[in-house]
Amino acid sequence: MNTSLESALQQHRCHPVILAELQFGPALIVDLSPSSEIWGKVNAGHDFSAEIKRQVAEIGAVLEIGRYAEQRMIYQDTDSFSDHQSRTLHIGIDLGIPAGNPVFSPLDGEIFGFADHHQQGDYGPTIILRHQLEGHTFHTLYGHLAKSSLTSLDIGQQIKQGEAFATIGHTDENGGWATHLHFQIIKNMDRYQNDYPGVVDPKEANFYLDNCPDPNWILGRNDLA
Template identity: 40%
Template structure:
């Protein structure tokens, strides 16, 4: 992480220790997003405000398992059967969820796993189209091609009003989604600009979109933290708020305070 970004992150820790909002402008940005929720385009073809869904719990080993040593082909088959039986075009992975699949050494750097999910997952078939929720430009993109990483990833930058700047991340995409992109490329609200990837290209996961809101990129490009240490949750939720502020789903898609 660049030195200035490390200093900013330390500032967020210091503000939190003083009982302040870690990211100073977080409340302003959350208020702007929640105040414009009815204006955002759905990121997938179905209307997420109304379509049937299955909200999954990945905080414990259930009948559908993601990541780890699980077989993505078999787990995809199980999930698609469940979604078809429920006549649901999309499955949901929750924000703030403390996930079993993030407990391996890959997600640890000082003993504590980055296990609490900072995005919302939308599960649907590989190559499902993804639409921009509002006008933006391409901030950065990359193929994060390690096992259980994001795979192809796009980050958009949005500046919809004076003093309002934030980013949205789209992870686990198809490789062709990165073709023709360049920094600063304009993406219009409602524009089809990428598609869900398939395993193993998408990091070897059940096909899905990881959608995340970011207030400070911390100097990163084409990649970002998709989960946080539970002990640092209050800091990271200030930097990466609930994505349902934009998706506007009526279901409870946020795990409880303990991540369960």
């Protein structure tokens, strides 16, 4: 009997996607939903990114986590979403750490696609890996990388589990966001090669949440289970 992708990943013991001391260290789990208390602390001189940094310092966190399947309204003022106002459901997990930190492959895989989606509000430099595990073929997407991560890559290039293949990008190269990694699992890429939606219309939630399951299947943080 074939195991589910979730079971296969949990049994495999994936390598951390970022440095283990960050991935499993003390974290601030950020709530960016419309009802979040964070919006009461935001003003013209203190945006939500600054408030997140304040809260991180207050609790001594080493990681900021942006939640999977969260409704957000932070994208609509960006160029990338100007024609997609209905896309508000975040279907990856954000791992907020400083620029320059390495990104590791959680499993053996190969380069499926890569590009610099440089429009304001988009992914910036992005890499997608293809994996095969116990009869399952699936992909992992890494957004908001450094531009240097895209040099010397080839489609089909083999990436070993635990290999550092990218670094976190600065705000001026990552689509204009606070420094972080957008990490996403994608089962079927359909027509996409070097891109895939990371925020979708909630009306399409059933499809996208099935095709892009919880990235914590790989990350393995107990506080996100």
